[in-house]
Amino acid sequence: LVLRETRLIDRIRRLAGSVAVNKRASVNKAVVRGIGDDCAILRVRPGFELLVTTDLCVEGVHFRRDWHPAKSVGHRCLARGLSDIAAMGGEPLACFLSLGLPSGLPQSWVDSFLHGLRDLARSFKIELAGGDISSAKEITADIIVVGDVPAGKALLRAGAQPGDRIYVTGELGGSAAVLKRFYKGEKIKATRSSRHFYPTPRIEVGRWLRQHGLANSMIDLSDGLSVDLAHVCEESRVSATVDEDRVPIAKGADLMLALHGGEDYELLFTAPAKAKLPGRIAGIQVVEIGVVRKRSNYSSAIQVLGKNGKERPLAPLGWEHFRKQS
């Protein structure tokens, strides 16, 4: 194991190096020392705070080898972490990877996984600065992304105010629609433009919102609108009403998938009613889908305003429920 690990660490180090070397001029300068010591050393700019997020990806839970090419798995793992940085309005600085690998796994799978991760890291000019490796029964990848944000300027889940309007970027349900087709037994090609296989985290949108100071709260849509909006309401001690007519439904999806399907990695944020928001931010469509309400003692549940003009509760069912219903 030690020898195999050493070889793999060398491989990862070369890959990580190739990020830094090929784009030396543009890779950010936060990483003072990357792979090769007991810890990585990072430099944080004066006046900035640090953001840290970890996301665990497990084979059979977050991906399937017969559905997702290794390159897509590597991309998706890092995208989850980057999306968390985007949701704070932060700038990504570096990533770390703890990797558990079954003994029979082909080296080509690991290489493609690392290439997928590296290509996304490159596109955001961040370095793979460290990690760990172990044998394991199933493929397990824990991604840690470190970012920064001007002190006190991070956009939190807490902060939504009654009367705030609720906005989402992009279109929803597209990622879950692909999974639904997989569960039906379809074969689906992993195209680069597919938001299921190669989601682009909304770093630029998060940055714009932080710089313009328009949003009161923000979260990324990883578990599904119903679950993630419930998180915002919980942390902000408010409730909300979503207008089902306004929810932007991705091609191939339906309202159920848009409300409960996960892994779209779009942003959900709230802004005061008087805030003037453009229809697009950093090229991405932004749509108002509802309003933040006061919590009442009678019903603090999130409501959906239906086409019939009546409200019904929106249970935070999320991804797993959806999967079992599909």
Added chain:
Amino acid sequence: LVLRETRLIDRIRRLAGSVAVNKRASVNKAVVRGIGDDCAILRVRPGFELLVTTDLCVEGVHFRRDWHPAKSVGHRCLARGLSDIAAMGGEPLACFLSLGLPSGLPQSWVDSFLHGLRDLARSFKIELAGGDISSAKEITADIIVVGDVPAGKALLRAGAQPGDRIYVTGELGGSAAVLKRFYKGEKIKATRSSRHFYPTPRIEVGRWLRQHGLANSMIDLSDGLSVDLAHVCEESRVSATVDEDRVPIAKGADLMLALHGGEDYELLFTAPAKAKLPGRIAGIQVVEIGVVRKRSNYSSAIQVLGKNGKERPLAPLGWEHFRKQS
């Protein structure tokens, strides 16, 4: 899964909170925001650099449920990360935990695991500031520890100079001696004082060495002296000779275990020959065990000086080799 996860996250949040609440005055102020948002927010002191380390612990590889009580597993996971911070001469600030759990695992196991982790976190006044949870086939715990160090003062693996003396803290082979007994089928009680079950990371020793500027290089002994000294030699582009008569052998261990057994979490460092080092640092014994040599083209292998006065090569066998030989 979502509901189960939510409950578990609440549980972890309470545990994490209990670190902060019970020791509010003394927990360090680096964590601006911990569990409960897309990212944790940390504050880094001006003039300091950040340290980040990740360590993946997998059931059957790093621990066995029939050998290690859950509390010991939680302690050992965090100890691995803290030991990496110690090896840089750093101060721990916060930890993060990504946890993969099999569906049949009793909640009591998870609770004891978290208590073991929390107790060690408390003793170093650090907060559990975030993480992730997933179902998994086997227990998988990725520990991320974030620390800081005055800018430019971290003690690296690179830096050992020919002529430097090599030192180790404590005694070696004790942890591997326990494993050897386990492999023989013995039952062993996990006492609090056992360095196998409850290792104390050498944070204070690392701090002392950084503050006194005596060490040229440092690493923690996690994989075994032969492997870890080879890392220092590799990064420093030097070789070394270890005097077998001087290696401090733990009770129950022998020279083989002291040279190749892992998981002692002691520190190995090099210092100039003229440096005056005390026999104890922060109450821990410090012993000179050898000398750093120039790399030669003929043999860059690390040598052991035997009792017979003859040198022999010290292959970096490390833990896995030892295990297979036992």
